[in-house]
Amino acid sequence: MIDTHVHLYDSAFDPDRDQVVERAKKAGVTHCILPAIDKSTYTALHECLERYPGFCHKASGLHPTSVGADYDLELGHAYSKMSGSVAIGEIGLDFYWSHEYAGEQITAFEQQLEWARDLDLPVIIHSRSAFPELLASLKKCAFPAIRGVLHAWSGSREVFEQACRSGDFYMGIGGVVTFKNARLAEIVRETDLERIVLETDAPWLTPSPYRGKRNESAYLTFIARKIAQIKDISIEKVIGQTTQNALSLFFEK
Secondary structure: OEEOOEOOOOHHHOOOHHHHHHHHHHHOOOEEEEEOOOHHHHHHHHHHHHHOOOOEEEEEOOOHHHOOOOHHHHHHHHHHOOOOOOEEEEEEEEOOOOOOOHHHHHHHHHHHHHHHHHHOOOEEEEEEOOHHHHHHHHHHHOOOOOEEEEEOOOOOHHHHHHHHOOOEEEEEEOHHHHOOOOOHHHHHHHOOHHHEEEOOOEOOOOOOOOOOOOOOHHHHHHHHHHHHHHHOOOHHHHHHHHHHHHHHHHHOO
16 A cells, blocks of 8 residues: 555654554555645655665655745755655645735745646645635646646545546545545546555544544555545455556556
8 A cells, every 4th residue: 555645753652653553564564645735844754764764755845834934945945855756745725724824825836837847857746725716726737647636535526537638637535534424535436446545644534443543644544445435346346546656656667
């Protein structure tokens, strides 16, 4: 399995990071992609890359909730860290908490989509309470090789299909799919397995039965099992296809 979105560098893992990695490997996780948030995260992120070579892989970008008045400086820092990145992320739009810097978020998002075009890298997109604006930016900035993950997908099947008209996108599915009454389960049922990748977003969005506790990559198993249950297929098929999806997106040119 490949955890396409995990913040292993987060301080929540400081007490037992080595053990977290060992549990992930024992569960069958072979690669983890570590998206950046802002300039405050890169030191810890690079320590993980050095400590777990070949297992951890970097994405560089500016998270929408970190966009503020100094977003241009943050963008410059993110771009300076792009060497060795397997993706640009996590980037996107988030108007859930505030619209104060909505215009700056859109500008920063579109700038980073341009980087994806120029550097021929996939994107990891965070989108919350901003789907019309997301679709507008994707349409505006579309280019033939645009590709990536719509991370922690919380929109409808129809919005996902609209996004896919602008690029080659996968749906990032994590712990939310295991929650009771999760609308996401129906969306996953309707989405081809060839369009899905696994993710945890650890230490957040912990799947059942550990909801409310710290998340970790080893819990990808619960997500894969739930997808298999929803689609009435084997967990082996889910793991095989989602792993190939992630390999082709992030590691194969």
